[in-house]
Amino acid sequence: MKIQNGQRLVFIGDSVTDMGRTRNGDAPSEGLFEPLGKGYPHIVSGLLNAVYPERRVRITNVANGGNNVRDLKARWQRDVIDLAPDWLSILIGFNDVWRQFDSPQFPEQAVPPEEYENTLRELVVSTQPRLSGGLVLMAPYFIEPNSSDAMRKRMDEYGAACAKIAAETGVLFVDLQAVFDKVLKHCYSCYISWDRVHPNVYGSTIIARAFLRAVEFDYNHEL
Amino acid sequence: MKIQNGQRLVFIGDSVTDMGRTRNGDAPSEGLFEPLGKGYPHIVSGLLNAVYPERRVRITNVANGGNNVRDLKARWQRDVIDLAPDWLSILIGFNDVWRQFDSPQFPEQAVPPEEYENTLRELVVSTQPRLSGGLVLMAPYFIEPNSSDAMRKRMDEYGAACAKIAAETGVLFVDLQAVFDKVLKHCYSCYISWDRVHPNVYGSTIIARAFLRAVEFDYNHEL
Amino acid sequence: MKIQNGQRLVFIGDSVTDMGRTRNGDAPSEGLFEPLGKGYPHIVSGLLNAVYPERRVRITNVANGGNNVRDLKARWQRDVIDLAPDWLSILIGFNDVWRQFDSPQFPEQAVPPEEYENTLRELVVSTQPRLSGGLVLMAPYFIEPNSSDAMRKRMDEYGAACAKIAAETGVLFVDLQAVFDKVLKHCYSCYISWDRVHPNVYGSTIIARAFLRAVEFDYNHEL
Amino acid sequence: MKIQNGQRLVFIGDSVTDMGRTRNGDAPSEGLFEPLGKGYPHIVSGLLNAVYPERRVRITNVANGGNNVRDLKARWQRDVIDLAPDWLSILIGFNDVWRQFDSPQFPEQAVPPEEYENTLRELVVSTQPRLSGGLVLMAPYFIEPNSSDAMRKRMDEYGAACAKIAAETGVLFVDLQAVFDKVLKHCYSCYISWDRVHPNVYGSTIIARAFLRAVEFDYNHEL
Amino acid sequence: MKIQNGQRLVFIGDSVTDMGRTRNGDAPSEGLFEPLGKGYPHIVSGLLNAVYPERRVRITNVANGGNNVRDLKARWQRDVIDLAPDWLSILIGFNDVWRQFDSPQFPEQAVPPEEYENTLRELVVSTQPRLSGGLVLMAPYFIEPNSSDAMRKRMDEYGAACAKIAAETGVLFVDLQAVFDKVLKHCYSCYISWDRVHPNVYGSTIIARAFLRAVEFDYNHEL
């Protein structure tokens, strides 16, 4: 397993990552009393500590519901750099795309593909050298199997930008769309998500498992 | 994986299993909107559906906080038999023992070992033939490594009764005390439980993983 | 406008019709203080009374969130017949279909097509003669333009059953799917519904307008 | 329909316009999750988007309960000019008049007719040139048919000031008093308003329809 | 002052009398902790006990918001007769009339004049002999000075019925409409009531004073 003893792992993103994390002003969510929300960071913390309690991985959730990549950039120094993580996981892009479809009257609320790619690349490139562990870049997804659906197509562009940045920089890449596409062969989207974006506990566990594969977590590790 | 397509899995127990399941009168907790609480049944549902979505396992939580084995017997017909489960998981005994230590003035609130064993055996023996899948009997535990601690010793007696019943009847047995004993070599008890009984998400994931091993869940199963 | 002075119009259905109507035990929602919820019955009441205040139409909402056609049948005597409506509007079928996709483990929660059609026909046929005004049967819809989508296809079967019953009985039919299909040429589904079923105020106004066309409401009526 | 694709429409006023709009500090109410309150701006948004979804009109509610024209002036720069609307709708004057009758001990809480007219004219004249669409000036009303009633007479003076300003400037004028006077031939005031000022959903729909006529909205527009 | 030492005075009526009295199931409101609401019964209790503390009058409020005379009749035995009052004060009729104007679609919610008069007479006549003190019949009112207003005219009919019954039976009569008409020469209706029926503390004190005059209360009584 790639995450070493005592390393700090920070999750950043939007509501898919936030999932009701316990807030105390602007402070990051971490430590006692399960403050990580109920999404995949919480599930990752459960599995990491159940299977590798001796590693004592320090997990921090700084995701904010409603954020797009532009919002991440605005708070990157305080919420990422100042925390000095060893590992960073990024999952961003849902709101960048969604607002194009649910709020076309409010174009300033969405982020166009080029800005998305450039901003995300800037964040990855500038942060990667600071990470003693590594960076996991997870692509945004749309839990819709019809690849000609308008929003799915748009989301695929943003996912492709992630893949491109990962390829350029060598950070770990998690193709969540591909993961969900496999699942969608066995069930309809509402089995795992009411709105095709926010996952229920099945969907969050799918994301957690995909993340853990990227860091070579071994479920059968024995103490 | 032993649990087959469309089978029903019922969890019964006390607060360790209940963990805030959504209540609607006396109805069992199951179905939409994640009603299983935040304990190991919820985590099991996440992993089963993330890894085996095609199996469509139906999971029901009927645990009640504060219950001992005597309470289970009183509601067994309504809360277990009438639900016609294929699989049944039982985790009981904490309150049977705990009241002997925190409330010695109230002896009627505890269950002595013989009554515990006999009642539990009766429930297992009478139910086993009705289960098309199987029965998983999980032993109660005390997250305390000192085997000469008074409450740990007492809990070990109750765990031994479970093991004995499992051996007699051939139901699947999960020795949670042994599982936690291994973990306690790597951390202090409060790392996984504030009071040495109620687990945090690390501890609940440990129980979920032990349960899933018993039913031969394969984490690396591919769709 | 077909609804005459002092006639009573009852809306029955599920959460799309209920939309948070004010509840007082099992009593129907009607009268002072805008108890009809915030969905299309409320919008219909606003338009009917703004444009035809002299008609004094009595509007009652008896929809219950989560209902399927089987639930309607069980409470039909108390919630429809006993109210002696002049006009009845039915919009049912979402939950009959949805549970097949979000809860396949719980088959008893869904209603198969044949039962849906037969039950609905029975309700329509037995009630039609009692109505001095008329019956408006609105077809359930799925706000998804891809006609080969699995849930859309399934919903289309249920809509077709409605159309068939309307054709057989001569009740007024509202093809909501066709109405939404037109709108979907101009916007993506999340513009009017987060989950493709529950409409926002845009979607509820679309349904209200479709209903009002069926009863030949004239928006430009002058007092 | 006069409002063109992508134009922004801002509603300003008092509690009749506010009607519980969702507040977030001093930010204007607009966008996702139906933040416009339950009054006529909300109903206008429903009808505009149900009938003209392709126009994608951006609707913003900046009304504040309790405001008079003096309050509007004080926040005009921030809440109107800075938003750069294409269309502006103003409905103000209720509190200017009402305080003269319910709180005569507090003369500073009311606005006398001359100040009302001058302030309102100043706001209209200075804003009109900035609007690429247009300005709709709605006159305050009192839902009381007795034209010799003291408060009705007073309100008529304020309504006349609006009409005069509209005539001078050529902005669109909506004579809500005339609209309600017609309705009052068919029902008593409490049918549409408990206190003759705040409308129920019937009254709010009446205002919405009057507004929409002014902008030549066609209810029967086909997609 | 007509009310003698230790006599019991019961107030019955609707929301004008109820005014938020403290409820405990169906029990009458009386005794410690000021349970009489904030309306005229509360003010009467304050004045009676401030000026005549030696009389120890027992005051009970059994009014229910929303009641009409038909509702009073249905609960008369339990809420009046069974309490064995010495003095009874009745103020009823607002809802009997109001529903004719705000809810004409719901004719069963109003009470027509003949039924009002007959029911009220029956209650007065059958109860009068049981009262060792006396009965105060207060006429309903509408705080509107225009005597040709439709609702005022209607309310006047109901007030006239009260006056007629009082004349026939000799019970004490309080002409609240006349009292308010005098006040309305000095202020507009909203100075004392937002909706012309429910009084603010000024209006409730006006009613209290009118009631106290009927029982010959002497404000200047000295201890």
Place this chain on the structure above:
Amino acid sequence: MKIQNGQRLVFIGDSVTDMGRTRNGDAPSEGLFEPLGKGYPHIVSGLLNAVYPERRVRITNVANGGNNVRDLKARWQRDVIDLAPDWLSILIGFNDVWRQFDSPQFPEQAVPPEEYENTLRELVVSTQPRLSGGLVLMAPYFIEPNSSDAMRKRMDEYGAACAKIAAETGVLFVDLQAVFDKVLKHCYSCYISWDRVHPNVYGSTIIARAFLRAVEFDYNHEL
């Protein structure tokens, strides 16, 4: 009646005067929606407006629960002078005395007699010339008939200071202790006050009546 048309009457004091007045930051309580609390200022407002509605007296409550005379001085400019009252009513001293008995360990929380008298005199003397109407000084009381009771004796000293200041300055004086002493001949203290300081509605009406006598209010005034 001494209070003339349109004059402003300000009440200042502690919890006996505050009695739950509606607060909005530091703003004085006055105007719509009965913000004066439920104590004697509220009752005075009811009687003044019921009997003299043509006078339109403006009533403001600026009392703060827990205040002593030292607290009044600290906020006198903002809460009295800046409001420019015509009439001022002061009732202070309960907390100055009470803390000597319930919190003798906290001497800084009480105000000794000399400081009480000097501070109060300073406030009266400096304010009297600014009042176009007049100043009503009400003495604090203790609803305890035993004049040798320690706290009663102490309170009598504070009341005597008030009387002395009133005699020196000629302001209107209300001897509330004398008023309550008369009442206590007819009932026990808990009939009007649970703790012998905070009055129930009987006691608050007693204070209101004493205040109104001082300003020559005529309860039998006819419109």
Place this chain on the structure above:
Amino acid sequence: MKIQNGQRLVFIGDSVTDMGRTRNGDAPSEGLFEPLGKGYPHIVSGLLNAVYPERRVRITNVANGGNNVRDLKARWQRDVIDLAPDWLSILIGFNDVWRQFDSPQFPEQAVPPEEYENTLRELVVSTQPRLSGGLVLMAPYFIEPNSSDAMRKRMDEYGAACAKIAAETGVLFVDLQAVFDKVLKHCYSCYISWDRVHPNVYGSTIIARAFLRAVEFDYNHEL
């Protein structure tokens, strides 16, 4: 110390004993999570268990706020006899007396001295033989040093009845009035009670200590 290992001690009374005990329907308050309220039973439980943890005394609180001796009699079988206590502590009489002073209009709410004495004697005499430990009868008190005060005099009569019953039957008697009289030489009543009946934590500790003296509790007992 008279209370032996494992004995059950039941406290019955009114609000002075209840003090917010945790309620679960009609069940007695006892066991985990400190359900005894915040009054003297709670303090007794703290001292008994801190000093004599080896005795494991079972403490139950069945007091109900507002009760008088008549209320105790009505529930005696269920709330005392059925619990089979070894020790019983009774403190009743406050409401029996208080209602005579705060609610003289409601004579049925008070209990006259003869009925008080007879009822209490009946309860003591019939219960004493069932108690393997003993019965502690605590006299009601009034924290008022003036023995000619009307309520104090009345309370003294009730206290004398307790003393008389104790003398007749030989049960343990606690003269709380005498205890408080001593304290009142050193502080004013409001130092220990706001209303001279309900004690603060100082007063509750005084009662607890008086109770513990009666059962010969030794504070300096060593383990």
Place this chain on the structure above:
Amino acid sequence: MKIQNGQRLVFIGDSVTDMGRTRNGDAPSEGLFEPLGKGYPHIVSGLLNAVYPERRVRITNVANGGNNVRDLKARWQRDVIDLAPDWLSILIGFNDVWRQFDSPQFPEQAVPPEEYENTLRELVVSTQPRLSGGLVLMAPYFIEPNSSDAMRKRMDEYGAACAKIAAETGVLFVDLQAVFDKVLKHCYSCYISWDRVHPNVYGSTIIARAFLRAVEFDYNHEL
């Protein structure tokens, strides 16, 4: 008893001392309405005032849940020195130790032994000369009888540091571990604490009694 008339006693510490004290911003908790929480400071206040009411000891609680010795130092000037106590009681160290076991991933949240000892010594040494009464240093404890338990061993180191500082400076020392060790011979830890740190009322009374012994409180003191 060492605490003299009118002296001020300040308790500082963490959640064991805080126990829900009433907060008002950063102000210390003291005075009316029992603001000291429900822990040992509250029980001490009850016993001191029940037994020595004539001493009028002023008790203040400034403990903050979650604090370690580093946190105390940061607020020492404001929360201790500025209050000018005569007596000071310190109980700190639980969080300094606990975080080493429940949050080993967050080393900055714990305080190592050397820093603990040095900081505590600095606080004691600098404060002792300012206290006219004295300083009571209570050692942190772990309610676990197994002296080879890892956390017990660690806590013993911190307790030894306290003892050492007390010996050096001559302040009063309370060896709470020794006190609890005696109790644990008679009951299991959960009888007095759910998590072996936070005491229930039994445990808090044990601490209160230990504190009171240090100041030579005489429970049998007579007034």
